[in-house]
Amino acid sequence: MSGIEPVAAFSLTCNILQVVCIGRETVRGALQVYHDGKIDHTLTENAAVLESLSREIMTLTTPVVISSSAFNYPTRQDKQLFQLAERCQVAVRDLGEEVDFLSGSQNKARSAAMITNAFKKMWRRSRLERLDQELREAEGLLQAGLLTTIYERCKKTNGALLSLRADLQSFIIEYCQRNAQLEGLVKKHITGEIPNSMQDTKAHVPHTPTTDDDSINHHIRQARKDETRRHEDARQDAQRAGLLQSLEYGRMNERRNQIREAHPKTFQWVLSDGSDGTDDQRGQRSDGGSDGNDTQSWDRFCDWLRSTEKVYWINGKPGSGKSTLIKHLLNELQTRKNLELWKTDPVVVSHFFWRPGPVMQHSIKGLLLSLLHQLASKDKAAVNQIIKMDEFRMLNKETETDWSENELAICLGNIMSCYSRPVVFFLDGLDEVLPDDGALRLLEVINRLSNIGDHKMCLGSRPEPIFVRELSSVPQFRLENLNKSDLQRYCEDNITIPPHYKMVMPKGFELPRYQGHCPGHYFTKSNPPSREDLHAWLVISLLEKADGVFLWVRLTVNAVNKALCKEETVEDLARRLDSLPGDMDASFWVWIFHYNKLNK
Incomplete structure (x- = not known):
């Protein structure tokens, strides 16, 4: 043929x-x-x-x-x-x-x-x-x-x-x-x-x-x-x-993507299940405060992931690392494994409020658009079902401006009601919500969503009075009370003394000894510190002033490293550290404004 x-x-x-x-x-x-x-x-x-x-x-x-x-x-x-x-x-x-x-x-x-x-x-x-x-x-x-x-x-x-x-x-x-x-x-x-x-x-x-x-x-x-x-x-x-x-709206994922990754080997305690026997069910974590006996009480996060409790609240000072921690939790495989013990095959969605960004990044409407978009992209059957509920209206939407906030809230409620998988929401920066929307109305929206179906919500914010009042009864922890070991690791890993640095000790100047010595011992001109001693002194000096604020530590470590590269004397370094504002008080923001000047 x-x-x-x-x-x-x-x-x-x-x-x-x-x-x-x-x-x-x-x-x-x-x-x-x-x-x-x-x-x-x-x-x-x-x-x-x-x-x-x-x-x-x-x-x-x-x-x-x-x-x-x-x-x-x-x-x-x-x-x-x-x-x-x-x-x-x-x-x-x-x-x-x-x-x-x-x-x-x-x-x-x-x-x-x-x-x-x-x-x-x-x-x-x-x-x-x-x-x-x-x-x-x-x-x-x-x-x-x-x-x-x-x-x-x-x-x-x-x-x-x-x-x-x-x-x-x-x-x-x-x-x-x-x-x-x-x-x-x-x-x-x-x-x-x-x-x-x-x-x-x-x-x-x-x-x-x-x-x-x-x-x-x-x-x-x-x-x-x-x-x-x-x-x-x-x-x-x-x-x-x-x-x-x-x-979709412009720059929808910008804030999530610009948040820094957690420093290696930090935040490991958050997903600890206490199997080492150091903590009780309530969660006791000792961070060695000034007297060495500062023990903070917190609700263990991994217990919440596995439980039927709906809401968890991560709160802390501005700059304490809440956003970095929440992004870390989103990326950690251990988070998913713990959630699997609660429900099979959960869907995790997130939203990060960001006040400096465009309106959609810190408005309730932007939140609803973001959550609805994430859920709709992960479950075809649920989307088909909500389209059938109101096909004429759904199919006449072309851009985010075609949606009202009320329509979005109804649509999000509908898709959550018919969703085939359990959903876990991670919502960060609640205190950065658009002032015209207000924290109270945001909490009302969150409360309505938390009552739909069998879903969970992890919330992150500063401990402002309205959040303390509304969320005081849910499982929670205060980040700056628990992150001292993380700050210490960051300082130890990032403070770098150049090989060419000279240990110059002026006559009459004394430097406290922290490395393997009892309190009250000092380094002097005749007995200068080693590089390891100087490094330990810098780490402990910064930790004493940081008060749990990661942003303060990061910026201060940068300033100290630049000073070391310029071969400032030990006396000048001590004077610099004494002049740095502690925590995130008003003087801190003045310091940020004059940051370049401090590094000259």
Whole structure:
């Protein structure tokens, strides 16, 4: 036999015919957009179907497929078919670009005016008209006899039509019903010759069941169902994509991404389960205060992750590292493992309020948009369900400005109610909420959300009176009371004494000894400190003034390192440390303002 295998050729022909039909429909839809400026969402569905057909055509025309189908030498019809296949793939690519352009015009970067302008330039219109002409020519070539010729080759092979995919048989029948020109050429073969092919097959296979007709009809019905399902899936994908796009706003993830990663081997105590026996159930953590016996009480975080308690509150001074800690918890595998002991396969979403950022980064509306976007991107079924609840309203949202805060709150409540997985929210910087929204209203929103379904919330804020009043009864800890060992590790790892630094001790100056000496011993000019002694003195001096504030430590360590590089004397270093403001009082912000001056 010469030429491509008949069934493969006929399948390829059917795929090309499908591209022609759907492609011309897409061209008409695109031209209509340029006419009235309104996007038809079926364009994206058609583009997805065309892309799928293009992949099928590529599969059928690859050398591997051809060589495996007893292909010896291409017939004239085969050459025509391959040329049509190549033209169709180019058309699919060009149509995909047009649909991408039109779909992209719905975001803020483009507008209806841009579409109108492009239309006036005529380039895109002429391109669409050219594509339509090429598709018409392809259809004309098929109708001129190529389809019938290939079909006749297929029919001559016993049982070949029965091996043809049922969805392609169904398509040909439906196509003929819509196109009178092909009715006499193909429909009579498809509807009349399949029984003959069945009889031929039965003659060669005596034990073939007598239910072949029912089997073929079943496959055709199933193929139609599959095609309907594929179209429905494509439609729902386009709807979900449109909804997600409407929930996005500029710089949505900026604050989360700009937060520094935790310093190595810090915050390890947060996820400790107390298996070493040092803490009781309430959680006792000793951080060695000034008297060495400063023990702080806290509710162990890993216990909360595993429990049915809904809310946990991480609070602390400004700059104590709350945001860094919460980001650390989000990234830690141990957090997920503990949550798995509460519920199987939980979804973790987060939001970080940021007062210096644009309004959306510290408003309640921005919070709702962010949470809804994250949840919608992780559960297709839940999104489909909330779209069905109010399809008209949901599908008319194009940007975040189309949403009201009340609509977002209702939609978020709906998706949480029907969500298939448990959800854990990490919300940081509650005290940085937009003043016009206010902390009280934010807490009301959080309280409503916490009462929907079986979900959990970890909240982070400064211990301002309103948060203390509303959250005092939930599990919690005060970060600056528990992070001294973390600050110490940071100082030890980051304070660097250059190799060239000279230990110059002026006459009469004394430096306290901290490294392996009893209190009251000092280094002097005649007994200067070693590099290790100086390092220990710097670490302890900074810790005594830090009062649990990570930001203060980080900035101060930078200043000290620069001073060491400039070879300030030990006396000058001591004077510098004495002059540094402690904690985050008002003088600290003055110091920040004059930071460069301090490093000269």
